[in-house]
Amino acid sequence: MTRARLGLAALAALGLAGCSMAGAKGDDAAPADGAIRADLYQCEGCEGALEADAASLANHAAMASAGEPGEPLHIDGTVYTADGKTPAASVVIYAYQTNAEGLYAGGKPGTEASRRHGRLRGWVKTGADGRYSFDTIKPAPYPDDTIPAHIHFTILEPGKRPYWIDDIVFDGEFGVTPEYRRSMTNKGGNGIVPATRDARGRWSVTRDIILERHPE
Numbered sequence: 001m002t003r004a005r006l007g008l009a010a011l012a013a014l015g016l017a018g019c020s021m022a023g024a025k026g027d028d029a030a031p032a033d034g035a036i037r038a039d040l041y042q043c044e045g046c047e048g049a050l051e052a053d054a055a056s057l058a059n060h061a062a063m064a065s066a067g068e069p070g071e072p073l074h075i076d077g078t079v080y081t082a083d084g085k086t087p088a089a090s091v092v093i094y095a096y097q098t099n100a101e102g103l104y105a106g107g108k109p110g111t112e113a114s115r116r117h118g119r120l121r122g123w124v125k126t127g128a129d130g131r132y133s134f135d136t137i138k139p140a141p142y143p144d145d146t147i148p149a150h151i152h153f154t155i156l157e158p159g160k161r162p163y164w165i166d167d168i169v170f171d172g173e174f175g176v177t178p179e180y181r182r183s184m185t186n187k188g189g190n191g192i193v194p195a196t197r198d199a200r201g202r203w204s205v206t207r208d209i210i211l212e213r214h215p216e
């Protein structure tokens with residue numbers, strides 16, 4: 001059964017209720033250069049970005065504890081303003097993902113996002129150079145589905161509403177099909193990134209981000 005046929009309660013029971021794929025819902029459209037996206041604030045769970053105290057965030061965070069099953073993954077990148085060149089400071093990134101079984105498992109009571117997004121999540125804030133990084137584990141695709149393994153990023157700029165950008169997915173891996181590529185609109189820049197593995201078995205990806213333009 002595809003996720004589209006599952007109700008929210010059923011998704012929650014399966015540990016899949018964390019999301020729809022950002023940017024893969026078919027209701028986005030790539031804007032003309034410099035235009036504002038009509039769907040900029042359409043988002044599931046973006047309020048999770050507001051859970052952290054932005055003043056206390058660093059530009060690096062661990063999303064997974066040392067005992068989390070899975071292969072270690074390092075994520076880094078630079079956040080740029082909408083011109084695509086100027087590093088953007090003080091931008092909060094809220095990230096969450098499935099575990100090594102493809103599930104949003106181990107969520108905690110407190111907020112809808114903490115319940116639905118599972119235990120693998122984290123927050124960073126860019127410094128003056130726009131850089132950020134996360135350490136986590138490599139997510140698995142949802143069980144019995146065709147959606148690629150992915151990591152959700154929500155962006156929160158100072159004084160703005162949060163918004164989703166295209167998920168991180170691993171170029172060349174399961175589910176990253178020509179159809180999937182066509183469904184992407186480069187929201188926040190390209191999220192389809194190659195994963196490389198070092199001699200110690202640690203995966204790395206770089207996901208640079210270009211901030212979207214806001215209506216106000």
Ligand SMILES: [Fe+2]
Binds near residue numbers: 018020021150
């Ligand atoms: Fe998801």
